Amino acid sequence: MHTHKRTKERQEATIRFWDEILPNYQVYISEITVEELGDTKDEILRKNLNKLIQHLKVLKINPKIKDLAKTYIERKVFPERYMDDTLHVAVASFYEISYWVSWNFEHLVKVRTRRLVKLVNMLEGFREVEIVSPPEL
DSSP, rough: HHHHHHHHHHHHHHIIIIIIIIGGGGOOOEHHHHHHHHHOSHHHHHHHHHHHTSSSSSOOHHHHHHHHHHHHHHSSSSSSGGHHHHHHHHHHHHTOOOOEEEOTTTTSSSSSHHHHHHHHHHHHHHOOEEEEEEEGG
């Protein structure tokens, strides 16, 4: 029951985020996100998700982004098995995105990750990117 309640609360917060918060920001997604959504098995859900993102600007991956992602892994910011998440953060850093939003509290939206990303970005000449959950905006 507890998990169900949390899931419902996150669903409501996500809907509020998309309807009330995002219109106040310039919103971007990475090409990784587009690929991830394209892999959604449920056809109706995939179509609805693609409709949701159709007007967002897609940020492309380039060699500098891949290098930054490798640096995050080398400096133990992220484990190698989370390469897609590592690339997401590298994309946000490269394109100087102010806020990178995620519900992933396991290895993204947490103090340790925020501090290490900030440190690596500073050492590598990139601006800080804030990694936040939707309710933080």
